[in-house]
Amino acid sequence: MKNSNSLVKPFLILTVVFVTIISCKKKKDEDVSPPEPTKNYPLQGKVLNSVYGISESVWAVGDAGTIVYSNDGGQNWNKQNSGVDKNLNAVFFTSLSKGWVVGDSGLILTTDNAGSTWSIQSVKHGGNPLNSVFFTSSSQGWAVSNYGEIIKTSDGGLNWDTATTQFQGPYLGSVYFISATQGWAVGENGRIVTTKDGGNKWVTQTSGTYDLLRSVFFISASQGWAVSWAGLILTTNNSGDTWTPQQSSGTTMSLHSVYFTSASTGWAVGDFGVVLTTDNGGMNWIPKYNLKHVGDFKSIYFVSPLHGYIVGGGQEMWVTDDGGGTWY
16 A cells, blocks of 8 residues: 555645646736726826827827827826817827817817917808818818818818818718828718819719728828728728728727828727737738727827827727837
């Protein structure tokens, strides 16, 4: 009969080994847990819809008149007084001091001092919610609305006029210009419209989809992308004469924003914290992170190939300093 100690000793050794393995696995799981968002963002609880930056200065706007600002690359954030309580949907700056914000009820705000003070510039055009704004200079800009309006200013927003009425009805969600003359707008029922004369004349392009397109971005006069509410990503390499589906990540989540830092490196963000990235111009898109975020990502913007921001409906601000390798 074997000594009982000879049986107990191997058992104890196996137990120690098992506990050690479990402890190591737990520690590894803790090490790879999703990162947390930046902690220095004020007004948690407010949905953010758009972010824009120049150098170390960055602004984000959102619901109930929310505007927050950082002058140190997103390390610290401060509230700015918009003077309104309407939802703010998009922000754009042409310099460190001059910027615009558009929102619900046709609201347009402007600042000449980096947002220290904001003033109402326009509440015209039927009070339709404005979803996107883009300026090619301190004087020339465009905005698009829920009801397909494209409005234009040639004097920095002192006056806004309807650029075209031919697309009124279906929603337009995003407008983007690659130069003072060439631009695109996208929206409902797969609508893509373009201009080559500074917005005096707009023509429809064939997208090949009826999806609601939420965001459009061009890296050059010929190469661009658009993303949809159903997870579709379209691309063109001929200024939009033809658009082809590109998304191959398998997501069906609504995508709200697309941004490229080069012809090869790009990002798309959307509902339920979806973050997709590509390093080959969109031939392949892969999920980048499972960030600790339960809301919808609404906007992504890079001020340089390394430094970027994501904002969204989870009342959070995310920052990267290494080209999206890590977010905090």
